Every structure is written in C-alpha cells, then in structure tokens.
Amino acid sequence: MNIISPFFQQCDQSPDNSALIEENTSISYAEFKTRIEKIATFLTNKHVKDQCIAIALDRGIDAASCIYGVLHVGAIYLPLDIKNPATRLNFIIHDARPSFIIGRGSAPDWLENKHLWLDISQLLLNDVHIHTPPQANNTDLAAILYTSGSTGKPKGVALSHQALLNFSSWASYTFKLDQQDRIASLAPFHFDLSIFDLFSSLASGASVYFLPARFSLSPSRLTAWLSEHKITIWYTVPSILSFVALKGALATTPLPHLKRLLFAGEVFPSQNLIKLAYLLADTALYNLYGPTETNVCCYWQVERQRLSPDHTIPIGRAAGAAKLDIDPVTAELLVDSLNNFSGYWQQGQLKPQTTQYYPTGDKVSLNVQGELLYHGRLDRMLKCSGYRVEPAEIEQCINQLNGVQNSAVVGIKDQASGQRPAAAIVLKSSSNLAETIKPLRQQLPPYMQPCKFLVLDTLPTLSNGKTDYPSVQKLF
Amino acid sequence: MKQQLREFIFNELIFVAEPDKFSDDDDLLEAGLDSMGIMRLIMHIEEQFNITLPDSEIDPDNVNSFNALEQWILQHKT
Numbered sequence: 290m291n292i293i294s295p296f297f298q299q300c301d302q303s304p305d306n307s308a309l310i311e312e313n314t315s316i317s318y319a320e321f322k323t324r325i326e327k328i329a330t331f332l333t334n335k336h337v338k339d340q341c342i343a344i345a346l347d348r349g350i351d352a353a354s355c356i357y358g359v360l361h362v363g364a365i366y367l368p369l370d371i372k373n374p375a376t377r378l379n380f381i382i383h384d385a386r387p388s389f390i391i392g393r394g395s396a397p398d399w400l401e402n403k404h405l406w407l408d409i410s411q412l413l414l415n416d417v418h419i420h421t422p423p424q425a426n427n428t429d430l431a432a433i434l435y436t437s438g439s440t441g442k443p444k445g446v447a448l449s450h451q452a453l454l455n456f457s458s459w460a461s462y463t464f465k466l467d468q469q470d471r472i473a474s475l476a477p478f479h480f481d482l483s484i485f486d487l488f489s490s491l492a493s494g495a496s497v498y499f500l501p502a503r504f505s506l507s508p509s510r511l512t513a514w515l516s517e518h519k520i521t522i523w524y525t526v527p528s529i530l531s532f533v534a535l536k537g538a539l540a541t542t543p544l545p546h547l548k549r550l551l552f553a554g555e556v557f558p559s560q561n562l563i564k565l566a567y568l569l570a571d572t573a574l575y576n577l578y579g580p581t582e583t584n585v586c587c588y589w590q591v592e593r594q595r596l597s598p599d600h601t602i603p604i605g606r607a608a609g610a611a612k613l614d615i616d617p618v619t620a621e622l623l624v625d626s627l628n629n630f631s632g633y634w635q636q637g638q639l640k641p642q643t644t645q646y647y648p649t650g651d652k653v654s655l656n657v658q659g660e661l662l663y664h665g666r667l668d669r670m671l672k673c674s675g676y677r678v679e680p681a682e683i684e685q686c687i688n689q690l691n692g693v694q695n696s697a698v699v700g701i702k703d704q705a706s707g708q709r710p711a712a713a714i715v716l717k718s719s720s721n722l723a724e725t726i727k728p729l730r731q732q733l734p735p736y737m738q739p740c741k742f743l744v745l746d747t748l749p750t751l752s753n754g755k756t757d758y759p760s761v762q763k764l765f
Numbered sequence: 766m767k768q769q770l771r772e773f774i775f776n777e778l779i780f781v782a783e784p785d786k787f788s789d790d791d792d793l794l795e796a797g798l799d800s801m802g803i804m805r806l807i808m809h810i811e812e813q814f815n816i817t818l819p820d821s822e823i824d825p826d827n828v829n830s831f832n833a834l835e836q837w838i839l840q841h842k843t
Contacts, residue, residue, distance in 0.1 A: 505800050506828070509820040532804045538820040674801060705801045723782040730782075735797045740780050 291425040292453040293360045295492035297322070306468060307496040310518075311349045318491075321354065326417040328358025328391075328409075333419055337388050338363040341433055341634070343381075343405075345369045345392035348477050349499050351409050353487060355391045356478065358412075360431055360450075361422045364388070367433045367445070368478035374731050375399035377443065381435050385445055386637030427451040433634045434481055436581050437678050437737070439668065441685030445634035446581045455627035456584045457488040459609035463588075464522060464549050464575075466493035471546075473515060473523040475500040480676070481581045482553060485524045495522075505529055508537035512544065519546040524577075526675030527557035528706040534565035544569060553577035553585065554675030555707045556601055556663065563596050578604035578663065580677070582647050584628040586611040587661055603660040604653070613661070614646060615653060621667055622653040669758060671700040671708045673736045683710055683739065686732045692720030697748050698739065699762045711765045712739040715748060741765060766814075766838065767831045773809050778802040789831040803828050810834075816841045 296318075299306075304319035316324070332342070342359045344366055346352035352368070359366040367385055369378060371392075378399055382390070389407050396406035425431070431450045438444035460466070472490045474497050476482035490497045498518050504511040512533060515523070530552055533539065550565075550572050557576065566574060574591035589605025596602070607613050611626035623646035632641040652664040671678045680698035687696040694715040700708035716725060722744055729738065749760040767789060775784045779797040787796070798806070806828065807818055818841060827837040 503825060506794070506803055507824045508800075509823060528801050532800050536804060536807065536820050536823055674799060703801060703805075705805050707801070727782050735799065738780065738797050740778065742780060 290450065290454060291360065291363075291422045292431050292450045292457065292488055293325075293357050293422055295457075296357070296488075297422060299491060299494045303468065303494060306494060308491060309350045309353055309497050309499070311499040312501065314350060316350060318494075321350075321357070321491075323417060324350075324354040324413060325357040325361055326419060327415045328354060328412045329361035329422075330415045330418045331412045332358060332362045332364065332389075335388065339365070339429065340388040341365045341367050341385050341637075343367040343369050343385065343387040343390040344478070345371050345390050345397070346409065347371065348474065348483070348502075351393070352478055353497075354413075355409065356487060359391075361419075363423050363425065363429065365430045365433055365447075367435075368483075370477060370479045370734065373734050376732050377734065381443055381445075384443070384636060385433060385435075385634060425450040428631065430631060430639065432484075434479055434581055437670075437676070437682050439670070439679045439681050441679075441681045443682070447631045447634045447639050448584075449631050452584065452628050452630060453484060453488060455609055456484060457492055459628075460485050460489040460585070461493045463608070464489075464551065466490065466495050466522070468494035470495035470521045471519055472497050473500050473518075473520045473525075474498065475502070475505065475523075475525050475529070481584060482524055482526070482675075484584065485551070505532075508533045508535075509542070512537040512539055512542045515544055515547060516542050520544070521546055522549045522551070523547065524551040524553070526554040527552050527561070528555065528674050530565055531558060531561035531706050534561050534568060539565075539568040544572065547572045549573045549575065551575045551577055553579070555672040558706050559596065559601055560598050561706070562591070562602065563598060566591060566593050566596060576602050576604060577608070578661075579608075579624070579628070580647075580649055580651075582630045582642075583611070583624045583626055583649070585609065586624045586626055586628065587613060589660060601663070603656060603658075604663050605660050612646075615655070616648075619667060620652045620654060620664070622649045622651050622661070623647065624649060669699075671710060673700075673703075673707055673709055675707070676736045678710060678737050680710065683712065683733060683737055686729060687712060687714060687726070690725055690728060692717050692725040695748055697756050697758060697761045699758055699765065701741065701762075701765050709740040710737060711741040711743070713743045713745050713748060713761050713764060715745055767835055769813065770810075770831055770834055773813075774798070774802075774806065777809075778806060789835075791831075792829055793831070794825060794829050798828070806834075810838060814838060814842060 300318040308318045308321040356366045396403040432448045433445040435443045474486035576589045577585045579586040589603045614623040683698045749757040
C-alpha cells in the first residue's frame with residue numbers, strides 16, 4: 290500500500306476537515322488533495338517513478354504538498370535542509386542524484402546543476418488529470434533522509450512505503466489519534482520525527498499545525514501558541530522541552546488540551562523532565578527511541594512516580610512489533626522490524642541492507658521490569674540538539690582546511706542537554722587557528738560547529754597508532 | 766557587563782574565530798547561539814547579576830546581540 294493512501298480515504302470521508310494550518314493559512318483535506326494532484330499531474334509527464342526528487346522548501350504546506358505529490362507518482366522524496374551550507378547541500382545532490390529539486394522561485398546560488406530546479410508555484414498552476422495514487426509494493430522506496438555519516442560524509446537512509454506505513458499506523462494506534470486531534474509540527478522534514486507529523490496525522494483524519502520556527506527561541510510564546518491552537522499532541526526533542534519546562538511560563542499557561550507529549554532524539558535530563566511532568570500533570574508523556582534506520586523501535590510511557598533526578602528514564606519495550614535483541618558480548622541493541630530501512634542510498638541507487646537485525650551502536654541493558662535502559666554509544670556518534678552528529682564528518686571538513694595537519698573531534702557534555710562537538714587540532718607550522726578555521730562556518734551546519742577548539746602539537750595515540758579519543762576528551 | 770557576557774558566550778556557548786572582531790551589534794543567533802545556548806545564557810545571567818528575567822521576555826530580539834542583551838539586563842537591574 291502507498292503511504293499516502295490512508296490520507297485519500299480520510300479525504301473521501303471528511304473532505305472539509307482542516308488538514309494543514311500554517312500561520313494564517315488553513316487548507317482542508319479536499320484542498321490539500323487538489324494541490325497534491327496538481328503536483329502529481331506535472332510529475333507524471335516526467336516519468337519519475339522510483340526516482341528520487343529533492344525538496345528544498347522549509348517545513349510547511351508547500352513542502353508537505355510536494356512530499357505527497359512526489360509519493361503520489363511513485364517517486365521518492367528527499368527533504369533537504371536548506372539551511373545547510375552549500376558544500377553539504379551539493380554533496381547530497383551529487384550523491385542522491387535526484388531527477389528534480391522542487392523549491393521556490395528561481396534556482397538558488399548554491400545549486401551547481403541549475404536545470405534540476407522546479408518552482409513550486411509553477412507546479413501548482415497545473416490542471417488536475419490524475420486522481421488515485423498508484424499502489425506501491427512493500428519494498429518500493431518512499432523517502433531518503435540524509436544523516437551524518439561515520440565515514441565522514443552524510444549518508445542517505447532509504448525508507449520503504451512499508452517501513453513508513455508500519456511506523457505510521459503503530460503511532461496512530463498507540464497514541465489514539467483521531468479526527469479531533471490537533472498535532473503540532475516543529476521537526477524539520479529531513480528529521481525522522483516528521484514522519485509522525487506528515488503521515489500518522491493525516492492517516493487519522495487529524496489536523497497538523499505548523500509551529501513557527503522562531504518560537505523555539507521563545508518558549509513562553511511557544512506555550513502560548515500551543516494553548517491558542519488547543520494542540521492535543523506534539524512530538525519533539527528533549528532540548529526544546531527542557532527550555533519549555535524551565536522558561537516556558539507553563540505555571541501561568543496551563544495546556545489543558547495537550548493530551549500527549551512524545552519525545553525522542555536524545556536523553557532527557559531527568560531534572561527537566563521532572564519539572565515538565567509536574568507542570569503538565571494531566572499530559573501523558575512518552576519517551577520514544579530509535580535511530581533513523583529503525584524509526585521508533587521501543588518506547589516508554591513515563592510513570593511519574595518512578596522519576597528520580599539521579600536516574601535517566603528507560604527507553605522501554607518494543608514498538609511496532611519490533612524484535613529486539615542484545616548482543617551478549619558488546620551489549621549492543623539489535624533491531625529487526627518492519628520499520629527498518631531498506632539500505633543506504635549511495636550514488637543515485639539503493640545499497641540494500643543485507644542483515645536482518647540492524648545494529649544500533651547503542652549499549653543497552655534490561656532492568657528488573659524487563660524494560661530497556663540506554664547506556665550510551667559503542668562508537669563516537671554524538672547527539673547535538675537531537676541531531677545525530679558523526680565526529681568523523683567534522684574531522685574530514687577540518688582536515689581539508691588549509692593549514693591543518695590533523696584533528697580529533699569529541700563530544701563535551703552540554704550542561705543543558707545532549708552534547709556539543711569540540712575539536713583538537715594539529716596545525717601546520719606558521720598557521721594561525723583563527724584564520725585556518727574560518728571557512729568551517731560555510732561548511733558545517735550550526736549544530737555540527739565545534740563549540741571549542743584546542744591546538745595540540747600532536748594528537749595522543751594508542752599503542753596501535755590510532756587516535757586516543759578518551760585522552761583527547763580529557764583535555765577539554 | 767558586556768565583557769562578562771562575551772567571556773561566557775564565547776567560552777561556553779559558541780566558538781567565534783576572532784572574538785575581537787565580533788561587534789556588540791553582530792548577530793549572535795547567526796553565529797550559532799541556539800535554543801539550548803539561550804537557555805544556559807539566561808540561567809547564567811540570572812545567577813551572575815542576581816536578577817530574574819521574565820519568561821515572557823525571552824525572545825530573539827532580546828538575545829541576538831551583546832547590545833540587546835545589555836539593554837534587556839539593565840531593564841531588570843535595580
């Protein structure tokens with residue numbers, strides 16, 4: 290089944306219900322369907338089935354219309370983070386080889402291959418000639434989400450219609466979504482949390498409210514917005530929720546409509562979660578866990594009486610019929626699930642995942658209740674504001690700078706939540722740190738920028754000659 | 766006051782290659798100050814200057830430069 294088919298069923302039943310609300314614009318299910326079909330009509334003539342189409346638009350009605358339009362013609366959507374530096378965007382375009390890039394207006398300066406560009410406003414001028422979305426086979430790909438890669442380059446996680454459907458229907462069922470629900474969307478579409486906002490929502494007949502991005506820097510306005518729009522469900526990251534708990538004026542802005550709050554992406558600092566649980570006494574809270582490759586594979590509904598400032602909360606039990614296993618030697622969590630990705634998208638094609646169980650790289654254990662506990666990474670991956678960041682990708686950028694001989698990137702714990710990258714650098718003689726690292730601003734997205742730099746004569750090494758990262762860590 | 770803010774922000778929250786060239790009007794948000802950074806900055810200011818910054822005033826306009834921060838803090842210092 291096509292991931293967007295449930296939306297069309299909802300649309301047949303309740304065409305006039307609100308589907309998407311962005312600032313002062315609200316469109317119904319029927320209006321959204323028309324927009325999807327206009328885009329699909331245009332794309333049908335381009336023969337893009339099973340090809341990848343990039344979307345260079347910010348989260349909102351236009352981007353959602355493109356995603357659904359792309360899926361309607363059996364193509365694969367690739368959401369770009371348009372705030373990424375040009376070099377990273379071009380790397381992704383070269384690697385993914387999309388047939389088109391849909392954006393707004395004329396092609397941007399960063400794009401080397403300008404003939405790929407399509408203007409959304411032109412697409413929406415089409416008359417509609419096609420209606421029902423085509424069937425999709427279980428293994429047909431639906432989405433490619435690029436994340437940080439341990440080889441030093443971003444990598445595209447390819448997800449099938451089946452993977453998205455399995456997650457979407459599990460989430461709709463577990464969190465009891467229905468036509469009365471008003472779902473807040475803040476996660477960018479290139480971030481896997483958005484799969485819930487985009488698909489579980491409209492499959493259930495609910496309405497999606499796009500939370501203006503500027504409110505993430507203004508927590509009391511964010512809570513006022515949640516209150517004003519009577520939001521019932523919100524899926525976001527702990528760093529935003531910590532800010533809301535501590536500075537969001539929740540004591541004077543109760544959120545009586547907020548039934549459920551879901552969070553994932555990083556460990557929620559317990560003291561902030563306790564405060565949030567106290568301030569939102571009637572809201573059910575859920576800790577969701579899973580890398581982009583598996584989406585949510587386990588979850589824990591917060592039991593308030595078990596919260597303690599000295600313990601992090603469990604990641605819980607299997608979700609969406611996932612089979613979870615723990616490697617007896619390394620304690621790594623292994624996941625076999627219908628949610629699992631199909632493989633990595635490399636150089637314009639799928640490199641299929643061959644193992645049944647996906648090794649998460651996360652160390653876990655079981656508590657006496659049979660719930661999983663998270664104990665950190667087996668490798669060097671960091672979590673920065675909910676984003677996953679591979680130090681190797683930052684090192685590769687730094688090592689390519691003029692004047693750099695070598696570098697080692699480690700995570701330093703952020704006092705508020707998650708980690709921040711920090712870099713130890715060995716400079717070539719006569720190089721100056723400030724001058725050398727200037728270009729990084731144009732090469733790495735903000736959440737990957739090291740917050741500290743340290744100049745060393747040599748990097749500490751282990752007896753086998755490899756960089757001794759724990760020693761580097763101690764220098765910060 | 767701005768010196769104190771500079772030290773905290775540039776040592777703890779964001780890295781700026783040449784802090785001396787970062788003016789009091791330059792945009793801190795563009796330089797990488799994010800929601801987590803703003804949260805830590807506000808807690809630091811409240812502790813350092815012994816003031817309470819109302820939740821309702823936490824807004825990009827009040828934290829996007831050293832000049833904006835200073836003005837905001839001065840409004841709450843007795």
